[in-house]
Amino acid sequence: MYCRVRIGKKGGYGLERILEIENISLQFGGVKALDNVTYHINKGEIFSLIGPNGAGKTSMLNCISGLYHPTSGSILYKGKDITKMKPYERTSLGIARAFQNIALFAHMSVLDNLKLGKHSLMKSGVFSGGLYIGKASKEEIEHRQKVEEVIEFLELQDIRHTPVGTLPYGLQKRVEVGRALALRPELILLDEPMAGMNNAEKELMSRFILDMHEMMDTTVVLIEHDLGVVMSLSDHIAVLDFGKRIGFGTPKEIQQNPDVIKAYIGEETVM
Numbered sequence: 001m002y003c004r005v006r007i008g009k010k011g012g013y014g015l016e017r018i019l020e021i022e023n024i025s026l027q028f029g030g031v032k033a034l035d036n037v038t039y040h041i042n043k044g045e046i047f048s049l050i051g052p053n054g055a056g057k058t059s060m061l062n063c064i065s066g067l068y069h070p071t072s073g074s075i076l077y078k079g080k081d082i083t084k085m086k087p088y089e090r091t092s093l094g095i096a097r098a099f100q101n102i103a104l105f106a107h108m109s110v111l112d113n114l115k116l117g118k119h120s121l122m123k124s125g126v127f128s129g130g131l132y133i134g135k136a137s138k139e140e141i142e143h144r145q146k147v148e149e150v151i152e153f154l155e156l157q158d159i160r161h162t163p164v165g166t167l168p169y170g171l172q173k174r175v176e177v178g179r180a181l182a183l184r185p186e187l188i189l190l191d192e193p194m195a196g197m198n199n200a201e202k203e204l205m206s207r208f209i210l211d212m213h214e215m216m217d218t219t220v221v222l223i224e225h226d227l228g229v230v231m232s233l234s235d236h237i238a239v240l241d242f243g244k245r246i247g248f249g250t251p252k253e254i255q256q257n258p259d260v261i262k263a264y265i266g267e268e269t270v271m
């Protein structure tokens with residue numbers, strides 16, 4: 001089974017904050033999807049967002065990636081206020097996201113899907129990008145290199161030319177994670193990357209998550225319903241319930257938190 005390893009981590013691990021969520025609220029008509037939520041994520045850690053269905057987890061990820069703008073509160077990324085930034089601006093700062101509902105082009109190959117992920121980030125603009133000249137060409141070559149590294153890292157070599165839509169669901173999820181990872185983000189947001197997977201597939205994805213964090217130094221934010229996976233992978237966890245933060249701490253602290261235990265009573269789950 002997967003387990004936490006900390007071999008070769010640089011000194012100072014966990015001291016620097018990469019993301020600060022300050023009093024975030026998000027309202028949809030009468031629904032408070034997020035209600036004054038505050039927590040922070042340290043650079044280099046695996047951080048999980050958990051909570052019952054409808055608790056506000058995906059809404060929170062949408063606020064971090066810029067798809068939603070919070071009604072109030074602020075989000076700081078490496079000390080910079082990104083609350084009002086557009087999604088592509090956040091991507092260019094080093095934040096990438098893999099979606100819960102796979103956001104790939106089904107008829108295109110694994111390779112082409114991974115290559116496309118970068119286009120939101122190309123610094124050189126549409127025209128030079130289209131002509132493949134100068135800076136665009138250099139960026140294209142560099143990104144191709146990163147795509148190849150991701151194909152090797154996520155063990156996608158055998159299916160690189162396969163249309164994504166013909167792949168089993170577990171592999172499609174892996175390609176979706178790869179699309180985000182090919183951007184070489186400092187902060188990767190993974191929305192239920194193991195949903196619908198069997199135990200063997202979950203174990204493999206857990207290893208990839210540990211490796212992307214250990215080998216690529218990526219800070220990982222994970223939404224996951226399997227609490228066994230969450231407890232074994234995470235450095236810190238924030239727990240949401242009805243949009244409110246009801247817990248924030250280490251896996252051990254979360255397991256002992258009476259509010260968290262109460263929120264999960266009635267769910268078929270053992271913490």
Ligand SMILES: Nc1ncnc2c1ncn2[C@@H]1O[C@H](COP(=O)(O)OP(=O)(O)OP(=O)(O)O)[C@@H](O)[C@H]1O
Pocket residue numbers: 028031032033051052053054055056057058059060
């Ligand atoms: N675009 C939207 N418009 C209206 N209501 C929304 C929207 N997005 C989310 N909500 C509402 O906000 C609340 C939180 O939803 P959210 O999807 O963030 O929860 P979640 O914790 O990710 O749930 P799940 O585990 O089921 O994916 C829910 O009541 C949901 O119906």
